[in-house]
Amino acid sequence: MVRVDRGLATTIGGAGVARVGYSGRILEAAADDPASGPCVGDWALVARWTDDRSTLEHLLPRRSCVTRAQSGGTSHAQALAANVTLAAVVVGLDQTPAITKIERLVALAWESGAQPLVLLTKADLAADAAEIAADVLTSAPGAEVMCCSCVDATGLSEVRDRLGDGTMALLGSSGAGKSSLVNALVGADVLATKEIRADGRGRHTSVRRELVVLPGGGCMIDTPGLRGVGLSGGEGIAATFADVDALAAQCRFNDCSHESEPGCAVLAAVEEGTLAVRRLESWRKLQREAAWVARRTDARLRAAELRVWKQRTKGSRGHPKRR
Ligand SMILES: Nc1nc2c(ncn2[C@@H]2O[C@H](COP(=O)(O)OP(=O)(O)O)[C@@H](O)[C@H]2O)c(=O)[nH]1
Ligand SMILES: [Mg+2]
Ligand SMILES: [Zn+2]
Incomplete structure (x- = not known):
């Protein structure tokens, strides 16, 4: 998939470049979770209909x-x-x-x-x-x-x-x-x-x-210029700050907050000048942010579970509903 617009994607395939619409299932999945919707770089199965229309039917699992x-x-x-x-x-x-x-x-x-x-x-x-x-x-x-x-x-x-x-x-x-x-x-x-x-x-x-x-x-x-990039997980931060992470592993306490604890290897490195204060601060800031996003995501998942549960209990009252 080389381009994604609202409701239409541009694909390159055996038959060359094509403009394709989305199947109902693709639209449904994207409404549930936008990140799972069609994205530039995706590999997709495209159905070609007899009236010459094409629809995107299935996205292949992403390797990254x-x-x-x-x-x-x-x-x-x-x-x-x-x-x-x-x-x-x-x-x-x-x-x-x-x-x-x-x-x-x-x-x-x-x-x-x-x-x-x-x-x-x-x-x-x-x-x-x-x-x-x-x-x-x-x-x-x-x-x-x-x-x-x-x-x-x-x-x-x-x-x-x-x-x-x-x-x-x-x-x-x-x-x-x-x-x-x-x-x-x-x-x-x-x-x-x-x-x-x-x-x-x-x-x-x-x-x-x-x-x-x-x-x-x-x-x-x-990609268009990125403003306000939110991080969605902590792994990227750990990798980017592998040096700080390695230091943190040497702190005396497992749950060291690297604020004032004795035996804190992170603060010791700052003291020695081997770790820039700026870098420690930016590590803290990104971690706070990731924790915030994680809490929000948890809340969203709980709300989604609640919706499903409500739908199920409604369905059991004699009006089975197709999802
Ligand atoms: N001096 C110089 N200017 C560059 C270079 N690459 C891009 N520019 C200029 O930077 C500006 C923005 O480039 P653009 O490719 O539109 O940036 P984009 O918004 O990241 O896609 C344009 O005026 C380019 O001419 C470069 O290697 N050297
Ligand atoms: Mg540009
Ligand atoms: Zn510490």
Whole structure:
């Protein structure tokens, strides 16, 4: 599936590119849990009807999926890109990289089940790109960090090689250079890009997620600028902060809160200067947030169970209802 719009998806298959509608079952499942609805990168079974209409009947299980906790109101998650091999956090070096934002997106990338990668774009604008890359690596242990530029083509072939015939999702703020990178790898302007506004903030050019197949194999999934990325689980945070996690395992108390306990290895590392206070604070913040999302999700599941139970008891009063 290369594009998903309201009620319609664009697919590539044996018969080429097609616009397909959704079956009732797909719509029902998506209404129940939006994250299980059709997503760019999904593999799907499509039925072709005699009147030439096509409908998407079944989604194949995802091997990985970049998912964010829905921003605003609900605790429903939203699937951003399915079946990616690399989840790339794209950061433009036209500005000083915001490390806390990178940590958050890297945690999201870890949660996807794909290999996280930080792509520092616009390397032509930074005198010390390699130094920044080394710095970013300490904030994202286990992730890969690469630099590239669409202007002087630095690093583009390395990115191309790293992708191979896999699929890369591009995650990052609007204006980071995601669409430009896709165009540079394709060798043609297949996606619209926009000039940065005078205040340095990107304009939202991409409105939808889109999968682009590169000449020679491999796919790129461009996503619209991500604002307000909520994390839906704790595993991504643990992976992103593997260094802090390892320290926490050495604390004297199992339930150490790393606030003031004696024998706290985390606080000791801060004291020694081997762990940045900034990093400890951003770890705490993301953990609080994940705990909040987990509570909301629990509440939502309980409400759903209650609905099912009410329906069942209604059904047993002689009006059996088909689900
Ligand atoms: N100097 C420089 N500018 C770039 C590079 N890549 C993208 N840009 C510029 O950054 C702006 C935003 O790029 P765009 O690809 O639309 O960002 P997106 O919102 O992440 O898709 C555009 O003005 C691009 O010309 C690069 O490698 N070097
Ligand atoms: Mg774009
Ligand atoms: Zn501790």
